[in-house]
Amino acid sequence: MADRLRWRVALLFAGLAAGLFGALGAGLALAYQRLGAPELAGAFLEAGLLAGFAIAGLVVWAWLVFDTHGARAIEALAANLRAHAQSDLDGELEIGRAQQLGDLGPAAAAVVDRLASTRGALDDAVARETTRLSTEKGRLEAILSDVPVGVLLCSGAHQLVFYNGQAVDLLSSGTAPGLDRNLFDYLRDGPVRHAHERLVDSGEPDAAADLLCATTGEARVLAGRMRLLEAYDVAGAPGYVLTLRDVTADLDAHAKREQLLAEVFDRVRRPAANLQTVVGVMAESADMPHTERLNAAILEEVSTLVHAINELGARYDEGRTDWWPLSQTRSTDLMDGLRARLESAGVVLAIEDPGLILRCDGFELVALLSELCAHVASREGCDDLCLRLIEEDGPGAAFELSWAGPPMPMGDFEEWLAAPLDVGVTGVTGRSVLFNHGTEAWPEPLGDGRSAIRVPIREARRAVRRPPPITRSVVYDFDLLAKQQVGAVADTPLADLTYVVFDSETTGLDTARDEIVQLAAVRVVNCRVVRGEQMDTLVDPGRPIPAGSTQVHGITDQMVQGAPDPADTVARFHRFAAGAVLIAHNAPFDMAFLQRHAAAQGAGFDNPVLDTVLLSAVVFGRQETHSLDALSTRLGITIPEEARHTALGDTIATAQAFLKLLPMLQARGIVTFGDVLAEVRRHGRLLEDLNS
Amino acid sequence: MAEGGSGKSILVIEDEDNIAIALDYLLTREGYRHERMATGAGAVDRVRELHPDLVLLDVMLPEVSGYEICQAVRMEPDLADVKILMMTARGSAMERRKGLAMGADGFVSKPFELAELRAEVCRLLDPEPSTDG
Numbered sequence: 001m002a003d004r005l006r007w008r009v010a011l012l013f014a015g016l017a018a019g020l021f022g023a024l025g026a027g028l029a030l031a032y033q034r035l036g037a038p039e040l041a042g043a044f045l046e047a048g049l050l051a052g053f054a055i056a057g058l059v060v061w062a063w064l065v066f067d068t069h070g071a072r073a074i075e076a077l078a079a080n081l082r083a084h085a086q087s088d089l090d091g092e093l094e095i096g097r098a099q100q101l102g103d104l105g106p107a108a109a110a111v112v113d114r115l116a117s118t119r120g121a122l123d124d125a126v127a128r129e130t131t132r133l134s135t136e137k138g139r140l141e142a143i144l145s146d147v148p149v150g151v152l153l154c155s156g157a158h159q160l161v162f163y164n165g166q167a168v169d170l171l172s173s174g175t176a177p178g179l180d181r182n183l184f185d186y187l188r189d190g191p192v193r194h195a196h197e198r199l200v201d202s203g204e205p206d207a208a209a210d211l212l213c214a215t216t217g218e219a220r221v222l223a224g225r226m227r228l229l230e231a232y233d234v235a236g237a238p239g240y241v242l243t244l245r246d247v248t249a250d251l252d253a254h255a256k257r258e259q260l261l262a263e264v265f266d267r268v269r270r271p272a273a274n275l276q277t278v279v280g281v282m283a284e285s286a287d288m289p290h291t292e293r294l295n296a297a298i299l300e301e302v303s304t305l306v307h308a309i310n311e312l313g314a315r316y317d318e319g320r321t322d323w324w325p326l327s328q329t330r331s332t333d334l335m336d337g338l339r340a341r342l343e344s345a346g347v348v349l350a351i352e353d354p355g356l357i358l359r360c361d362g363f364e365l366v367a368l369l370s371e372l373c374a375h376v377a378s379r380e381g382c383d384d385l386c387l388r389l390i391e392e393d394g395p396g397a398a399f400e401l402s403w404a405g406p407p408m409p410m411g412d413f414e415e416w417l418a419a420p421l422d423v424g425v426t427g428v429t430g431r432s433v434l435f436n437h438g439t440e441a442w443p444e445p446l447g448d449g450r451s452a453i454r455v456p457i458r459e460a461r462r463a464v465r466r467p468p469p470i471t472r473s474v475v476y477d478f479d480l481l482a483k484q485q486v487g488a489v490a491d492t493p494l495a496d497l498t499y500v501v502f503d504s505e506t507t508g509l510d511t512a513r514d515e516i517v518q519l520a521a522v523r524v525v526n527c528r529v530v531r532g533e534q535m536d537t538l539v540d541p542g543r544p545i546p547a548g549s550t551q552v553h554g555i556t557d558q559m560v561q562g563a564p565d566p567a568d569t570v571a572r573f574h575r576f577a578a579g580a581v582l583i584a585h586n587a588p589f590d591m592a593f594l595q596r597h598a599a600a601q602g603a604g605f606d607n608p609v610l611d612t613v614l615l616s617a618v619v620f621g622r623q624e625t626h627s628l629d630a631l632s633t634r635l636g637i638t639i640p641e642e643a644r645h646t647a648l649g650d651t652i653a654t655a656q657a658f659l660k661l662l663p664m665l666q667a668r669g670i671v672t673f674g675d676v677l678a679e680v681r682r683h684g685r686l687l688e689d690l691n692s
Numbered sequence: 693m694a695e696g697g698s699g700k701s702i703l704v705i706e707d708e709d710n711i712a713i714a715l716d717y718l719l720t721r722e723g724y725r726h727e728r729m730a731t732g733a734g735a736v737d738r739v740r741e742l743h744p745d746l747v748l749l750d751v752m753l754p755e756v757s758g759y760e761i762c763q764a765v766r767m768e769p770d771l772a773d774v775k776i777l778m779m780t781a782r783g784s785a786m787e788r789r790k791g792l793a794m795g796a797d798g799f800v801s802k803p804f805e806l807a808e809l810r811a812e813v814c815r816l817l818d819p820e821p822s823t824d825g
Binding site: 302303305306309310313314317407409410411414438439440442443444454456 | 759762763784789803
């Protein structure tokens with residue numbers, strides 16, 4: 001549009017020049033005719049050429065002045081006005097060249113100023129309400145993120161609209177879940193589709209369907225419950241909430257117990273039946289001398305029975321606690337809990353803890369140990385209490401509660417174990433806690449006047465450094481429930497596409513030989529950068545990073561030690577970006593690195609690609625500077641200094657720039673991806689377009 | 693107390709009559725002097741009186757458990773030379789460990805084969821390898 005103005009001005013001046021040439025020619029021709037002096041023809045021609053050159057020069061000069069100080073100034077002013085009008089820019093209007101336009105520039109600045117103040121007042125009101133709502137939203141998110149099962153919300157087309165942290169744990173196998181991705185990228189579809197169809201067919205809004213499904217990657221078995229959502233019916237079928245929990249271990253333990261039970265019947269039934277027959281024959285033949293063969297048969301069957309029972313009993317004992325929900329608990333946490341509980345009861349206890357991870361119910365175990373400590377401390381002649389956690393040969397450990405004094409009488413000890421524990425639940429005794437942990441406890445003498453109570457724990461291992469806490473958050477966009485699934489990318493409105501915006505830092509500018517040292521990406525779904533769906537990794541390029549490159553991005557050889565190599569990183573990015581339109585600032589540069597590695601792995605990137613350099617040229621004209629810094633400044637995006645020239649910082653800036661350019665493109669009638677490609681190609685004569 | 697030829701004495705503390713009958717036959721045939729108690733009550737006093745060479749002690753007894761009897765016997769220095777062989781139908785590895793930790797000298801799980809019991813009794817009463825078959 002801006003180019004059209006300049007063309008019109010040029011045409012106007014061309015027309016003016018043509019008119020002047022015409023008028024000059026006509027005047028000279030008339031004068032020559034009136035004079036009737038052929039000898040003056042040369043003089044007339046000379047005067048005509050001189051005047052023509054003068055007119056041409058003056059017209060070109062006037063056109064240049066008008067183009068530079070008029071058309072271009074109007075163009076720049078219009079672009080700035082559009083930026084303020086369409087992308088919520090704050091701050092004063094940059095008048096620049098428009099100063100040449102008299103009062104037009106200040107007038108435009110006044111309009112922008114007024115617009116900004118109106119927006120400011122509106123923003124304040126919206127901000128107050130937003131703060132209130134976001135506080136409530138934060139509370140709800142905190143509650144949902146702590147729900148101990150995976151929660152998913154899907155559209156009727158099975159696209160993810162909401163998921164919590166537990167769902168990430170359950171579904172992640174190579175690729176973490178992402179908004180607007182298809183659920184069947186993570187779960188085998190049969191049981192889910194069947195449950196969904198059943199619920200839809202039932203026509204009952206409150207009905208729920210239980211299902212058992214498996215993940216596509218590691219084939220974990222998940223038990224789920226599905227319930228339909230009301231009100232959203234855009235895709236022809238209602239969306240649904242799916243809650244999931246991992247039952248792989250439960251099913252495994254259950255299957256083992258079932259197998260054991262079947263073996264018990266099988267291996268006991270046969271010798272029992274044989275014994276019954278042999279003994280029956282002997283009983284009915286009391287008058288006959290027992291033959292050696294009958295005795296041998298009895299002994300053999302009894303031996304078989306004894307072996308079967310003992311071996312099956314040992315296996316039962318081995319797997320007895322597998323079904324019980326015991327968790328991996330740090331002994332330091334247990335000891336802290338125990339110490340706090342005993343201090344409040346006035347019991348002094350020395351603790352020796354090597355720092356192990358125990359498979360146990362920490363709450364029950366602390367209750368049992370504190371009860372035992374309190375009992376021992378209350379006995380006459382029992383002093384100097386000490387609780388040691390001792391590593392044992394094999395997979396176990398043992399708590400040893402010792403004291404200076406006589407051993408605990410077994411009768412008293414059994415009475416303590418039979419008494420209810422103070423855990424707020426009826427029916428929990430020391431004996432039941434031991435049973436649930438598949439263990440025993442007993443008093444024993446230690447020598448040197450000391451005695452002890454020993455409580456073995458079946459599974460323990462050395463604790464390693466505590467891993468950083470996993471960020472538990474919920475990720476959602478409920479607007480996706482109302483989103484139509486469109487087939488061809490070219491026909492899809494820009495606002496409906498899913499984007500992956502990315503940036504890389506490299507060892508240098510040679511795309512054929514240099515390597516990636518950092519790669520970052522964010523997902524943009526429904527015109528929002530999805531919080532929690534990002535990739536940000538250092539990459540070991542397998543070669544020294546030149547000092548000049550380090551000066552730009554600050555990444556040193558030391559920083560990339562132990563980081564994944566470029567091939568693994570690109571493969572991970574490939575999975576992260578599946579199904580999305582890729583966006584980068586100066587995309588050909590970054591894409592060259594990605595394509596090189598992807599091609600080496602036999603998996604090229606066939607994603608559509610957008611380049612924010614080209615989009616900027618479409619919106620602001622080719623004559624502007626389109627660096628990320630310049631574009632960010634123009635669009636009012638602030639990149640923190642520490643984030644500048646980091647892959648993630650530049651990625652976020654690029655994503656924000658794209659989201660601000662989007663309404664400007666739409667205002668120019670560029671609505672679909674196909675529209676943007678056509679426009680980019682018109683502007684991209686000097687720039688590379690990656691969508692072949 | 694039934695007497696046998698070996699001269700060694702065994703106190704059997706077992707509440708199940710059928711197994712007690714079988715043990716009676718076995719120990720008599722093996723030549724041990726033996727006596728049976730059908731309950732844990734008063735068992736420690738009886739051990740003190742008889743001072744047997746071996747106590748064959750069931751874990752699950754009415755009134756007083758086998759573990760309690762085992763602990764009480766082991767608390768008396770005068771009875772330190774009395775061997776204790778525990779028997780239980782709950783023969784988990786943890787039970788065995790508990791029995792041995794409480795001072796038992798041996799532990800057999802029910803059901804057991806006679807050869808296994810005989811071998812354990814021999815091991816505790818006659819450390820030298822038996823030659824009488």
